[in-house]
Amino acid sequence: MGNTIEVDIKVPNKTRYLSLIGKIGEDIARELERYSGDKEVLAYHLNLVLTEAMVNAIKHAGPKEPEKLVRIVITLHHDDLTIRVYDDGQGFDINTIPAPNFEELEDRGRGIFLIRTLMDSVAYRKNCKENMLEMKKKLS
Amino acid sequence: MNLASETRNDVVIIYVKEERLDAHNSTELKSAVQKLFEDGKKNVLVDLKDVRFIDSSGLGALVSGFKNAISHQGNLKLSSLQSQVKSMFELTRLHRVFEIFPSTVEAVENFQS
Numbered sequence: 246m247g248n249t250i251e252v253d254i255k256v257p258n259k260t261r262y263l264s265l266i267g268k269i270g271e272d273i274a275r276e277l278e279r280y281s282g283d284k285e286v287l288a289y290h291l292n293l294v295l296t297e298a299m300v301n302a303i304k305h306a307g308p309k310e311p312e313k314l315v316r317i318v319i320t321l322h323h324d325d326l327t328i329r330v331y332d333d334g335q336g337f338d339i340n341t342i343p344a345p346n347f348e349e350l351e352d353r354g355r356g357i358f359l360i361r362t363l364m365d366s367v368a369y370r371k372n373c374k375e376n377m378l379e380m381k382k383k384l385s
Numbered sequence: 386m387n388l389a390s391e392t393r394n395d396v397v398i399i400y401v402k403e404e405r406l407d408a409h410n411s412t413e414l415k416s417a418v419q420k421l422f423e424d425g426k427k428n429v430l431v432d433l434k435d436v437r438f439i440d441s442s443g444l445g446a447l448v449s450g451f452k453n454a455i456s457h458q459g460n461l462k463l464s465s466l467q468s469q470v471k472s473m474f475e476l477t478r479l480h481r482v483f484e485i486f487p488s489t490v491e492a493v494e495n496f497q498s
Contacts, residue, residue: 260409267405267438289438289469296440300408347478352449355441355477362476 252319257312258303258332266299266317267292270328273321280384287384290363291326295319297356298330298378305376306334324385328364330378339369339378386413396428396496397421398489406436406443414443418450422457428496429454432489434465439473451482464492 252269256262270291274284295317302315316331345354361367364380371377387402399417403410414431421429431447433439447463454461462484466474474480486492 260407263407263409263440264405286469286472292438293440293473296407296438300440300442303408345477350448350452350482352445352452353441355444359441359473359476 249322255314255316258306258315263296263299267296270295294360294363294380297360302330302332306332324383326382326384328380331375333375386410388417393493396430396493397426398430398432400432402435405438407440408442411443411446415446415449419453422453422459427459429461430492432464436470439470462492464489
């Protein structure tokens with residue numbers, strides 16, 4: 246593999262595209278030549294973080310408009326993987342989301358926990374135009 | 386969503402015939418399980434043999450089914466989890482909540498005991 250790959254994709258903010266986006270993550274994991282860990286486990290994890298991030302972008306989108314898009318940019322530079330998920334909705338601040346309470350059986354609230362667990366760093370940025378969830382992981 | 390079901394020894398088995406159980410389709414599983422308990426069924430087994438991928442929404446749908454079972458004095462158990470799916474239960478500590486069996490046969494036997 247060369248030094249850098251970048252995938253920049255826009256899809257309608259609909260859950261039917263989760264599988265498509267997740268599979269891109271899986272394919273990237275399987276293409277890594279120098280990754281020393283289990284590529285199938287990494288493939289699942291990238292599928293999962295992409296799925297969870299896109300669900301969050303869909304959930305927090307603004308007024309329902311069928312034309313709204315979610316933009317996802319996946320960059321792999323040497324061993325550094327960066328995934329950025331952009332949406333133009335109202336956004337949400339992941340820092341305000343508490344970790345799940347494992348003693349309470351809640352139906353919801355595990356998505357951000359899974360992203361935080363599986364990635365090295367997670368940040369959320371918001372400006373007047375759009376929101377961005379940025380997730381980074383060192384793949385070595 | 387593609388769901389199949391059969392009844393064996395008073396246990397309703399729901400087979401999730403999907404590769405992914407995620408935010409796109411998990412609401413249908415949640416509703417199907419809810420309906421079974423509302424209809425008076427007591428023992429429900431969800432078989433995940435075909436499921437290769439589960440996300441937090443899929444886990445949430447199963448948690449919802451588990452809570453539904455409790456509120457109707459019933460039981461909800463799981464069978465045939467693929468290894469990566471099982472590791473998601475472990476990561477979210479849900480393996481301590483659900484009774485998980487390697488196969489439908491073992492799960493159905495457990496309902497009887």
